[in-house]
Amino acid sequence: MCPAKSTDLGDEGYTASLTDWHELLQLTAPDPTCGVVFVRGDFPGIPESMLARAQIRDDADFKGILGTRLYPPQAADDLHLGERIAQGWVNFKWPYAQYDLKRKDEPWDASTGTLEELSFVRDGTYFHVIRIRWGRGSTISDYGANTRDAPPEKTSLKIKYGGTVHFGCTCSNGLAPDQDNFRVTIPRNKDGSFTRLNCSSSYYRTRLEMQLFIDGVPRQLPEAPSSNACTEIDLTSVHEVELIRHQATVIVSTYALRGYDDDSETVEPRHFDDLANHLGIDNQSPNMTDRLWTALCSTNYDSPEAVELSCVGRTVEQIMSVASVPFAEAVRDEVRGDAEGAGEVGEVAERALVHNIITPQYVDVQSAL
Secondary structure (H helix, E strand, O other): OOOOOOOEEEEOEOOOOOOOOEEEEEEEEOOOOEEEEEEEEOOOOOOHHHHHHOOOOOOOOOOOEEEEEEOOOOOOEEEEEEEEEEEEOOOOEEOOOOOEEEEEOOOOOOOEEEEEEEEEEEEOEEEEEEEEEOOOOHHHHHHHHOOOOOOOOOEEEEEEOOOEEEEOOOOOOOOOOOOOOEEEOOOOOOOOOOOOOEEEEEEOOOOEEEEEEEEEEEOOOOOOOOEEEEEEEOOOOOEEHHHHHHHOEEEEEEEEEOOOOOOOOOOOHHHHHOOOHHHHHOOOOOOOHHHHHHHOOOOEEEEEEHHHHHHHHHHHHHHHOOOOOOEEEEEOOOOOOOOOOOOEOOOOOOOOOEOOOOOOOOOOOOHOO
């Protein structure tokens, strides 16, 4: 039996936790008062309860998760997730998964399609990217003269976006959600459009901001009624997505926890500038997480020994539940207004980033190594 676990990712103190099936469990953000605030789905906030949900696939939408996922199939010809083809990490840091798409009551015939998912965090925003390709392979008739001018074959599916959420902090973790007042608005963007949904918690002075894009076009989100004196609020919406055979459809959804008075927009063009460098998928990127280990082994980054040591090192990090091992870095201290201490070189110890943010950490370093 696999151990209970969640898939945790983050950047600059902002984190997200996913189930083993790429479903969103919670978001966290730094907070000046509580230290950390979170938003979770409609389930008890007990860590063990969250981990149990992390292991169970939710085909019927009974787990109370939030995020973006396929709408549970209602008819025999509805598309839904089949077998998982691949699962792993991009740059040892960002979770990726690929699934077959199949009809509800039909066996997989290798022609229905695939669904790919990638998640990452940037500038305090959680990005969930879904790429759907309906139809697989080709036949001679696909390129025949008689079908070249024929209209493309189309179908559609539904996605479920958002969910029922509640806010909390480190003090309320493991307890029942607090009574809260929620205010839901759809503010105007800088370009004059209304595509963002904000849900503000008056108790925690924090807001959840959500946006949805399908093939680059933002979707209008329905405004849920504001609620008073309750513990949770339903921000669920269902959207129909048109698919064209043999063409990819890309769905990008974003979720961000912001300060109560922070009026910045979740998604701006800068979020997609130099994205390959942020994800660390380029060998020249300083964000490539395995460089710490390969630098200890060989100056030749592509050598087999360097790759092997990197894999071992990242595995040890996973066992120790940290995302980076502390190391000393020589830095030059620049003390303004004090010429005597300026320009000195000192050793600064980098901190380890706790990887598992669901449960408390108990690490026995000796047994881990």
